[in-house]
Amino acid sequence: MPAKALYIHVPFCERKCNYCAFVSSVPKSGERTLYLEALSAELYMMAGKCRDPFDTCYIGGGTPTMLSPSQWRTLAAAIEKNFTFAAGAEVTVEANPNSMSREHLEVWRSWRVTRVSIGVQSFNDAELSRMGRVHCADEARRAISAALSFGFDVNADLIFGLPGQTFRSWGKTLREAAAGGLSHISLYQLTPEEGTPWGTLTPEELGDGYAPYRWAQWYLPHKGYAQYEIANFARPGHESRHNINYWRSGEYIGTGPAAAGYISGRRYKNTDSLAEYAKCLKSGRLPESESETLPPEKRAREAAVLALRMSSGICAEDFVKKYGAENYRAISAAVESFPQDLYETDCRGIRLTKKGMRVANLIWAEII
Ligand code: SF4
Structure with missing residues (x-):
């Protein structure tokens, strides 16, 4: 298989945010161990099909920092046992400000992580609380400076178009992000997702999206962040190589519950259910729930x-x-x-x- 990119989905969160439709849940007792055992089996099975070194690896979620530092060591060892990486490979981990500890940063530093992507979303406490986020703005600030102090490339995810978000509060969040030493900033417009607490918001209840986005397109390049993709801005040389591979329709392997992959013109997706995922792998089957080869x-x-x-x-x-x-x-x-x-x-x-x-x-x- 020629895929040069690996994605790993960690399906746990401390609490569900009001807008989130990603596959994740609050882990029950023993589920993290179950997940790691099943993931190791999946990595082993995929390794048999993929001998090329990876150029990029992205560990997202969910909240990967819901795994403890010692569970992170287990995860890193399982990856290393099964795969190789090209020199200078980009390895990104997603982190939530309140669950990312110094020990996480130490494990990542001593492994091969190069980028940390932090779910900041806003520097406004009232907005964070309305979103149902589990952290405050100060925790996000501390998380960014801790990740920077370890020498990582740091991205912050931010959301605009929130109910009650003013142009002024968006401007403050964006200004603070641009002044904070980040090498990459991702901007997402809130979209009401069916089945989430905010899924029924009407267009009148949502905040305006056009003006905040337009301002960001003007402001961030003035601060040295070039817009290289609809939602992504980076300092030169700090673009996400993993995501560029998606946008160029490159192949990638997806592992973990709900992860998607794209190999030889065939798209596949793993089952969303952790129990089903673990059951498949225990019986030696890959946990794919759907696949299609596009015409x-x-x-x-x-x-x-x-x-x-x-x-x-x-x-x-x-x-x-x-x-x-x-x-x-x-x-x-x-x-x-x-x-x-x-x-x-x-x-x-x-x-x-x-x-x-x-x-x-x-x-x-x-x-x-
Ligand atoms: S932390 Fe991220 S993945 Fe988890 S519920 Fe919130 S938005 Fe979704």
């Missing part, structure tokens, strides 16, 4: 949407080589049906302008 045209359209998320856009030469000239023409025509200030096109390819990124969902609907 070439659908593959081309999905690849186009992913590539257009990035400021570099679609590279015409690569795209035609991979998906054919006819698909490239169809995608160009779909993009060119929009007003000209939303995209740029030339012999190198097609890309969205900053304005185009602000209405990207309309463009995706036309392509897919």
Whole structure:
């Protein structure tokens, strides 16, 4: 298998946030051990199929810092036992401010972690509490400086469009993030997800998303963070290589409950249920619950949407080589049906302008 990227999903959280539809739950007694044993078995089975060294690894969730430092040592040992890494590999871990300890940072430093992505979301305590977050702004500040003091590349995730969020409070959060030594900032607009406490919020109850995003697109580059993807801004050389691989439709292995992977044109997803996941692996079966091999045209359209998320856009030469000239023409025509200030096109390819990124969902609907 030629995949050069590994994703590991840790399905635990201390409490569910009001907006969150990710697969995670509060761990019951013994579940973390059950998870680690099953994950080790899955890594072993996947290792038989994947001999190439990984360029990137991303351990996300859920809340990976719900695993104790000693459980992290077990996890790192299981990864090392089964896989190899290329020199200079990027290894990212996600962390929540209140559960990330100094001991976690020590384990990561002594292993091969290079990036820590912290779920800050806001520097406003009232907003954090409304979201149902388990930490306050001061804990986020302390987590960022602790991770920086260990020499990691640090990302902060932030959310805009929250109910009751003012333009002023968003501005304060973003200013503080940009002044805090981070190498990467990810911005997410709140979207009401079915089945979550905030799933029934009406457009009137949600905060405005357009103006805060537009301001961030202007402000962050002035502070040295270039927008390289719709939701992501980085100091030069600090872009997330793992995520760039997704957006370039590269292959990756996904492990852990609910993780998705993409190998040889086939997408698969593991079962969401930890019990089912552990049961499958105990009986020597991979825990896939669904998989599909995309027909070439659908593959081309999905690849186009992913590539257009990035400021570099679609590279015409690569795209035609991979998906054919006819698909490239169809995608160009779909993009060119929009007003000209939303995209740029030339012999190198097609890309969205900053304005185009602000209405990207309309463009995706036309392509897919
Ligand atoms: S900490 Fe993250 S994964 Fe867990 S419930 Fe909150 S948003 Fe979801």
